[in-house]
Amino acid sequence: MRLDGVMGSYDALLVVSFGGPEGPDDVMPFLENVVRGRGVPRERLLEVEAHYQRFGGVSPINRQCRELIEAIRPHVDLPIYWGNRNWHPFLADTLRQMAADGVRRAAAFITSAYSSYSSCRQYLDDIARARAEVPGAPEVVRLRHYFDHPAFIAAFADHTAEAIGRLPAELRDRARLVFTAHSIPLSMAAGASPWRNGYEVQLRRVAGLVADRVGRTQWDLVWQSRSGPPHVPWLEPDVCDHLRALAKEGVAAVVLVPIGFVTDHMEVVYDLDVEAADVARELGIALTRAATAGTHPRFAEMVADLLAEPEPVNCPDLCCPAPARPGRP
Template identity: 80%
Template sequence: MAQYDALLVVSFGGPERPEDVMPFLENVVRGRGVPRERLLEVEGHYQRFGGVSPINGQCRDLIAALEPLVDLPIYWGNRNWQPFLTDTVRQMTADGVRRAAAFLTSAYSSYSSCRQYLDDIAAARAAVPGAPPIVRLRHYHDHPGFIAAMSDHTREALGRLPEAHRDGARLVFTAHSIPLSMAATAGPTGGAYEAQLRAAAARVAGDRPFDLVWQSRSGPPSVPWLEPDVCDHLTALAAEGVKAVVLVPIGFVSDHMEVVYDLDTEAAETARELGLHLTRAATAGTHPRFVSMVRELLDEPEPAACPAACCPAPRRPGA
């Protein structure tokens, strides 16, 4: 068992006031060449919900659920908004933390979902003299606790469909789309992001047929991303005669704006227009098996570090 004296929860971050939305989005897209028009469009998604992302509240809920199970001080740092990771590492250092474990609120291999967080941790440590080593806990897309949580939530969502449509309902698993170039280099040998998502979806689906689709594309049209888009797929299913769908956000462990807007708003509106019965499974959140999974990860041997060439950073505009 690895020895740690603190647990660091590392997440994406999100605004909690209307005036924070645009500065937050500018942090998210810095260096990516995203047009201002796209930022204003996404800002509108947040303002529709009062300028508050659900992700910070869900991180607090997860930490509260972990505290009775984890006999360690728990810290929390974000990539894109307060509490910023560097500030958290500074506090950990001042508190005398000697070796911390990092739990990422992202279960899969890719630049955006793993390597970028590792780079963030390295940058935060470099900015804080005397910062302790911080070890990322392993990927957990295949951990029984994560699979059990998503399986329970999927069954609950099926149960919310009209009884006559439950047996024939299609399970549609969703994850954040990424550029094809990023997907091709995910993991030590490439392709890990999509492969891990498909494997997790298959475990949750069991004997039921399922589809894996993508959401929340944000890049320019000239750059190919993973497809099909969830709304396009709903349209295709309706044309095939499918009557009911359960959306399962297998790519997210907590509700992001991408979940509550892209699925609960846009996809739900598409389903209504198509006459589809649609429910959405909850994210893993604070499901007891997901929370206990974090405890179990802490008890595992320290994971090997990712190879240096794993999940390389994408080329940015002008690079």
């Protein structure tokens, strides 16, 4: 179905996500897909597998993608398809179905809002790789980064206010907002993007905008879910280390706001809801965690806004390059 204006240049909307296991037997094959070619030790995979198995081998991300698609549907008069980078439904399979359905040009909404190799370029590379596997694959146009879109900010502001409200009344005004995002290597964070150090700059902008919306002037941006070798520098401080530092300052309550994640990943439900919560409990800090943007009504409506905007300019070829790895220049 074609529509008038910019949205009318697309035959379909393709929601592109990271993917996640949906049962105990899926976990290790999924993790092997995620780390293929990166030389991650088997011991580390087994450690992460245990995190998933604690939740029955199911990541919340696929369920939330299905819910997000249903929330988007009333606002977008286009057929909606869904493809993942690392688990079913795989991008190539989805593009194959789209080609069979006669789709020729699709807009891609990527469930990652920021600029970096892992949060942007890797998605584009995987889309290109999947298209190369499918004869007659549709053209895929990525919708723009939306980290500072008012609807994205509003979703996190509403969820942050709700999380503050779950604290004991006497602690709410004194609670420290601690924004979190997935840590990445410093070499990746400083990669050639439209902004130098674009990933961190964008996250700090979002944190400031959300804090303003909930009337807070004091906040921190910290990092979580580091997975690289110890000798490689990554963005710091880690969220658990930061909680320990706040305890020494006498901070009694913290609200974690995972602005680096559009939907819940295992990194949110394990690294924050289990590990960080355990540390806060040991320290005597009252802790709540804001929801991700998820299916917030404003966030779902935002997708239609993006479709109606002028078609985005393609990223430069050198934007957000892959980090150097052993054996690769």
